[in-house]
Amino acid sequence: MIDSDFALAGFTSGKEGIWSRNEPSDPPTNDYTALSKKLEMPLSRFIRPYQAGGDKVEIVGSEHGGSGVIKDNDLRKVDGLITAEKGLVLSIIAADCVPVYLVDEKAEVIGLLHCGWRSAAGMLIHNAVERMKKLGAVPSDIQIIIGPHICADCYEVGEEVRDEYAKVFAPEELERVFQQREGRLYLNLTQAIRLKLTSEGISCKNICAASGCTCHDTTYYSYRRGDRGKQNLAYIIMKE
Numbered sequence: 619m620i621d622s623d624f625a626l627a628g629f630t631s632g633k634e635g636i637w638s639r640n641e642p643s644d645p646p647t648n649d650y651t652a653l654s655k656k657l658e659m660p661l662s663r664f665i666r667p668y669q670a671g672g673d674k675v676e677i678v679g680s681e682h683g684g685s686g687v688i689k690d691n692d693l694r695k696v697d698g699l700i701t702a703e704k705g706l707v708l709s710i711i712a713a714d715c716v717p718v719y720l721v722d723e724k725a726e727v728i729g730l731l732h733c734g735w736r737s738a739a740g741m742l743i744h745n746a747v748e749r750m751k752k753l754g755a756v757p758s759d760i761q762i763i764i765g766p767h768i769c770a771d772c773y774e775v776g777e778e779v780r781d782e783y784a785k786v787f788a789p790e791e792l793e794r795v796f797q798q799r800e801g802r803l804y805l806n807l808t809q810a811i812r813l814k815l816t817s818e819g820i821s822c823k824n825i826c827a828a829s830g831c832t833c834h835d836t837t838y839y840s841y842r843r844g845d846r847g848k849q850n851l852a853y854i855i856m857k858e
């Protein structure tokens with residue numbers, strides 16, 4: 619996803635479906651252990667929040683190291699992590715929802731979001747950019763990668779989703795975010811997230827969408843396709 623002098627970011631489904639750990643006291647999964655080896659980063663430098671498909675974003679640091687991976691944590695109902703610390707592995711799990719990677723190289727601030735359909739229409743992106751600004755980031759300097767997620771061809775949704783979106787997006791924006799095909803309604807999450815990002819002052823030219831759909835590409839885990847308790851993992855590290 620990213621491998622520059624500044625940052626390393628990726629997206630993996632692991633071998634077993636990266637998340638099968640249910641209790642805080644459970645040992646880390648083999649997939650986490652394998653990733654830790656591959657990245658040459660100890661698990662005590664990984665952070666995983668307890669996600670809820672909401673709007674909460676937290677600034678994290680060394681004190682959170684190992685949270686949600688080898689120990690319990692207070693990052694509850696958190697769907698976004700921001701840090702200005704190097705050598706810390708921010709991670710989120712997703713199976714169709716969108717991993718959004720944020721990087722401000724100048725300010726040396728990075729972030730990672732777990733963005734489902736509710737969060738894409740909600741305050742998650744706004745809150746993330748605000749937290750980054752608190753650490754010195756400037757929206758026009760922020761680079762974005764929208765990671766693999768369920769694509770607009772696969773993501774059929776109900777009318778209630780468009781009703782929710784109609785509360786925050788203008789009619790001409792809704793035209794770009796939803797597609798109607800053969801009487802069915804489909805949601806384009808990439809497009810919705812792009813609109814939210816640009817409304818926060820992030821430049822279109824700084825937004826890049828990775829190819830790949832977690833639903834129709836069977837190398838990934840997909841909630842829509844029927845996977846339960848198995849997820850893909852997105853991660854980002856600011857290099858030391």
Ligand SMILES: [Zn+2]
Pocket residue numbers: 768769770771772831832833834835
């Ligand atoms: Zn698809």
